[in-house]
Amino acid sequence: MLRELSNAIGVSGDEGNVRAIVLEAIREHVDEVTVDSIGNVLAFxxxxxxQRLRVMLDAHMDEVGLMVVGYTNEGLLRMRTVGGIDARLLPGTLLKVGPDQMPGVIGVKPIHLADEAERNKVVQIKQLAIDIGAKDKEEAEKLAPLGTYAAFDTTFREMGSAVSGKAFDDRAGCAALIALLRGERFPSDIHAAFTVQEEVGLRGARVAAYALEPDCAFALEGTIADDIPKDKDVSPTTELGKGPALTVMDRSFIADRRLLKLLTETADELDIPYQFKQPGMGGTDAGAIHLAREGIPSITIAVPCRYIHSQLGLLNLDDFHHTIQLTRESLSRLTRRILRRN
Structure with missing residues (x-):
């Protein structure tokens, strides 16, 4: 499932391919499934x-990517990012452009022609362009009209105990949520939301949370792992192989302490490895969900992934399976008493 989801194209606002995979995967395992007006998949x-609880499980379908915003006379495509992408990573990147997935590559001035000052500067997005082999501006406009999406052309691969691929933020969460829905029933009613447009402002989650009106919510994510060599000895945000990452606080919300306690006590009881994500970094759908209506107790549980928001990410399969296990076991222990405010 993770392979199919990772290989699928679904830049923010154009999640149709991913939505089709999700619908096919869960339709026979849920009691109801609908697609709302902005493209969220809502399953019951x-x-x-x-337990008489309404529990929301969330994972977003969209990925970061690019959009065509102009042309050069030579037939290159000017672009802008959709979601947060580091422009330093883009030169030479292979792309799939438009609904027909035309091959493309991101070009920049060759190093042979760059002066010393240019070589030492960080590349800006305005210096880059997508080359689809068009002979001139007219052909480029015909092949890739303004607003055409482009996604990274990356293939999922197994690498020992790890896997590599694109869009693990948040296809890892989507795959975990599908696994949970395909399992046994939980004590509480489950309202699953596969949301759109998280990477451009948590938009789908805001709509879904308002519609579902849950008692609490779990956001399933793929999050930053930076356990790689650094110039300074600083603690990594999260690390591969040390279990799911629990958010205490990020830029979008502060985790509900009752749900955080439920997760940690469940993990300790069952010897499920886990780690805390370094507070203050990033944001997830929980940031929109917890502010819906009168407020919704929310928590984020995530699979650590190296190199997210780039052409290729890497995650540990044990972390992925432990994320599913910890979420499943915590949901089995969730009661209304836990959610009572002392």
Whole structure:
């Protein structure tokens, strides 16, 4: 499932391919499934009745990418980023452009023609262009009209205990959520939301949370792992192989302490490895969900991924499976009493 989701194209605002995969994967395992007016997939899986709770499980379908915003006389495509992408990573990147997935490559001035000052400067997005082999501006406009999307051309691969691919933020969360929905029923009613446009402002989650009106919410994510060599001895945000990452605080929300306690106590009881994400970095759909209506207790549980928001990410499969396990076991222990405010 993770392979199929990672290989699928779904830049923010153009999640249709991913949505089709999700619908096919869950349709026979839920009691109801709909697509709302902005493209979120909303699925309902009735609980056993042991707990009368409405629990929202969230994962976003979209990925970062590029959009065509202009042309050069030579037939190159000017572009802008959709979501947060570091322009330093882009030169030489292979792309799939438009609905027909035309091959493209991002070009920049060759190093042979750059002076010393240019070589030592960080490349700006305005210095880059997409080459689709068009002979002139007229052909480029015909092949890739303004607003055409472009996505990274990356293929999922197995690498021992790890896998590499694109869009693990948040296809890892989508794959985990699908696995949960395809399993046994939980004590509580599950309202799953596969959301759109997270990378451009948590937009789908805001709509979904308002519509579902849950008692609490779990956002399933792929998050930053920077356990790679650094100039200074600083703690990594998260590390591969040390289990799912639990958010205490990021730029979008502060985790509900009752749900955080539930997750950590469950993990400790069952010897499931976990780690805390370094506070203050990033943001997730939980940032929009927790502010919906009168407020929704929310938590984020994430699979650590190296090199997210780039052409290729890498995650540890044990972390992925432990994320599913910890979420499943925590949901089985969730009660209304836990959510009571002391």
């Amino acid at each position: 899986k009735k609980g056993t009745g042991r």
